[in-house]
Amino acid sequence: MPASLLRRIVLCLAIASPAIAFRLTGFAPNPVIDLFVFGAAVVAASFMLAWAAEAAQKDISGALAIAILALIAVLPEYAVDLYYAFRSGSDVAYEQFAAANMTGSNRLLLGFGWPLVVFVALFVARRTSQARGEQGTSLPRVLTLPGSSRMDIGILAIVAVLAFVIPVMGQIAMWFGFVLIAIFVGYLWKAGRAQGGGAEEEFVGTARHIAEMPTTRRRATVISMFVVSAAIILTSAEPFATALVDSGSSLGIDSYFLVQWLAPLASEAPEFIIAVLFALRGMGAAAIGTLIASKINQWTLLVGSLPIAHFFGGGGTDLALDPRQVEEFVLTASQTVMGVAIIVALRFHRWSAVALVALFAVQFVVTDTTGRYVLSAIHIVIALVVLFLHRCDIMPTLAAPFRAPAPPHPRCDVEREARRSEEQVTKSVQ
Helix, strand or coil, X not given: CCHHHHHHHHHHHHHHHHHHHHHHHCCCCCHHHHHXXXXXXXXXXXXXXXXXXXXXXXXXXXXXXXXHHHHHHCHHHHHHHHXXXXXXXXXXXXXXXXXXXXXXXXXXXXXXXXXXXXXXXXXXXXXXXXXXXXXXXXXXXXXXCCCCHHHHHHHHHHHHHHCCHHHHHCEEEHHHHHHHHHHHHHHHHHHXXXXXXXXXXXXXXXXXXXXXXXXXXXXXXXXXXXXXXXXXXXXXXXXXXXXXXXXXXXXXXXXXXXXXHHHHHHHHHXXXXXHHHHHHCCCHHHHHHHHHHHHHHHHHHHHHHHHHHHHHCCCCCEEECCHHHHHHHHHHHXXXXXXXXXXXXXXXXXXXXXXXXXXXXXXXXXXXXXXXXXXXXXXXXXXXXXXXXXXXXXXXXXXXXXXXXXXXXXXXXXXXXXXXXXXXXXXXXX
16 A cells, blocks of 8 residues: 555544544533534545545446445435434424535535636636647636536436425425435436446546555455445444534534534535546546536435435434425525526536625525525526526436437527637637
């Protein structure tokens, strides 16, 4: 094992070791210390999990690898959210937290993660152009996604529309949870069939050290990292989730706020870093693809699993939502619809990224019910306008999950050619 890889693994284990000691001895000095100790363990284990998941693409290539990487990368979030849902089955006070982590993580992923990757990818594209001697090159305005992304975008579009069923019902019914889980299974099956053959994956950072190991040692290392990191996460999830709620009470901070935003920051950090590393290597499309896949499994497998966890925790077959959670689901679903509209034409404009960040920041100022619904309406209006502009791309995108990509409408070809000509003219003028 390379020395640099060993050092990083040892560092992660050292960071996680206090949490293991706390859990084994039952030592719990106070909620705030518990929060930092177990939160640090979740972050450290998340990095190990993400490194192993990325390196696993050496043996699983194509779209399926991206889907599996995205699934594994959000396992820490699953552990925390499912604990709250399970606990809500016997303690009604925890019902308000059951979906809080999911809605916060989902909006953080799209409102911060997507734009961050776009900005980094466009910056790298500019540096690459300058390195080739193209002096005076301005910052590129658009990140282009491959045609293979239509399948993921199509599934996300379908799920985003279905997501509005949840706030309309005021609960996550178990039957609806099974529908969402079935969509996720179908997504994995479709991704497995769509995977490319023989393309060599590019690896960065720690994952590269693992991928370069001999086959037997690499697979043993990946499996060991999966097992160890999963054990740490499962050991830390319950006390971390409990500490989030108790810390809010002791510090005078809204516990819902901590659950919704602090926990996702811990669980999503490794995924953001992987996506940024992809973008820094000029793989912006792959970075966005990973984050899109993460949103799909959050909206399907994670949300679908919540009522099941609630049931096994002693609750009924339906997970009830209070008015605050209904608002949060509407806001999260409307933001997802806007995100789909932005990328439906397989083009992510930098001004779209700016708009996502701006609207994401506004929600921290708008905290009342009316404000959340107004912001949701703004998301939908923007989505409708953008979808009208890219109306030729809607049907091919919705068809992609069910069959081979439909041939584009001739009018779309004319419009795309006009956009390319406009960009070329603008570039020559600059």
